[in-house]
Amino acid sequence: MAVFTHITKEDLKDFLKNYNFNNLDFIKGINEGIQNTNYKVGIDSNDYILTIYENITDTNDINFFLELMIHLSSNNIKCPTPVKNLENKSIGRIKSKSSALLTFLEGKSISSIEESHTYEIGKALAEMHLNVTNFKLKKKNDLSYNGWSNLIEANQKKLNFLEENLYNKLKKELNRIRDLWPKDLPSGIIHADLFPDNVLFLNNKVSGLIDFYFSCNDFFAYDLSICINAWCFNKENKFSKEIFKSLLKGYQELKPLTDSELENLPVLCSGSALRFLLTRVDNWNSSNEVDIVNYQDPKEFLSRLKFHEQINNIEDYGL
Numbered sequence: 001m002a003v004f005t006h007i008t009k010e011d012l013k014d015f016l017k018n019y020n021f022n023n024l025d026f027i028k029g030i031n032e033g034i035q036n037t038n039y040k041v042g043i044d045s046n047d048y049i050l051t052i053y054e055n056i057t058d059t060n061d062i063n064f065f066l067e068l069m070i071h072l073s074s075n076n077i078k079c080p081t082p083v084k085n086l087e088n089k090s091i092g093r094i095k096s097k098s099s100a101l102l103t104f105l106e107g108k109s110i111s112s113i114e115e116s117h118t119y120e121i122g123k124a125l126a127e128m129h130l131n132v133t134n135f136k137l138k139k140k141n142d143l144s145y146n147g148w149s150n151l152i153e154a155n156q157k158k159l160n161f162l163e164e165n166l167y168n169k170l171k172k173e174l175n176r177i178r179d180l181w182p183k184d185l186p187s188g189i190i191h192a193d194l195f196p197d198n199v200l201f202l203n204n205k206v207s208g209l210i211d212f213y214f215s216c217n218d219f220f221a222y223d224l225s226i227c228i229n230a231w232c233f234n235k236e237n238k239f240s241k242e243i244f245k246s247l248l249k250g251y252q253e254l255k256p257l258t259d260s261e262l263e264n265l266p267v268l269c270s271g272s273a274l275r276f277l278l279t280r281v282d283n284w285n286s287s288n289e290v291d292i293v294n295y296q297d298p299k300e301f302l303s304r305l306k307f308h309e310q311i312n313n314i315e316d317y318g319l
Contacts, residue, residue, distance in 0.1 A: 003029040047104035075131040107200030107207030115246035122250025132189040141216040151278040180267040190223035221261040225268035241318030270308040277301035
């Protein structure tokens with residue numbers, strides 16, 4: 001989340017005319033993130049999040065994400081809920097851009113990850129996966145392995161700047177991943193971006209999952225592999241077997257992994273590490289008129305990819 005589009009109180013008051021509200025209390029820009037413009041706003045003594053969509057221009061995609069949040073909220077998954085306007089629509093317009101007003105969730109992201117946290121994350125992810133089976137909308141994963149080749153080709157110079165001959169190394173690694181990629185695993189809607197900054201904690205319990213804007217259809221175990229890469233490496237980028245085991249323990253208490261899911265977890269972890277390495281490289285210097293943006297270092301995912309390359313089976317992770 002970040003501030004790309006500046007709005008005034010008057011802009012927001014005009015936007016809110018199509019909602020059943022009375023008083024605008026405050027508006028404050030949220031600086032974190034790189035995808036959309038976000039403001040915390042106070043309305044009638046309640047807090048909300050106003051999201052202005054910068055990179056997502058297809059209203060069908062936006063509608064998918066918002067309907068998913070509505071579905072999850074109605075199934076007791078803690079996530080923001082879109083507020084419908086007087087026309088019973090979740091999508092509005094502000095500064096000629098698609099926008100949505102979402103409920104505000106209490107809690108904060110954590111910076112120091114402990115086993116108790118990843119146990120709760122595992123449970124929260126499993127709860128989400130169990131509650132999307134009857135969600136009728138579908139969305140292709142545009143950032144699955146079929147799209148990684150294009151990212152490698154588009155970023156050849158940047159990759160070789162990051163590490164000598166990395167372009168050729170990643171082409172070879174992608175071929176390895178493709179050869180091993182599973183064809184049929186339990187699947188459905190996944191979050192696809194459940195990093196620590198997209199999970200809120202309150203009193204050491206998950207109080208909310210946020211930022212569903214990469215959600216799509218894919219293997220549930222691939223979603224878990226993203227969490228492994230996001231949560232199971234410490235600040236020195238060293239893999240923690242204890243954190244890994246607590247994540248899987250929480251997940252499997254609610255949704256046991258199949259033998260095939262466990263067997264394929266190493267290649268899925270390689271794939272998700274490659275995906276985030278490539279998108280982080282692609283994001284380097286690719287923004288226009290960015291005010292405050294926190295770019296993320298791709299090197300940490302290069303290190304994680306190299307770690308997963310050495311894994312032969314699930315036991316090598318410490319299970």
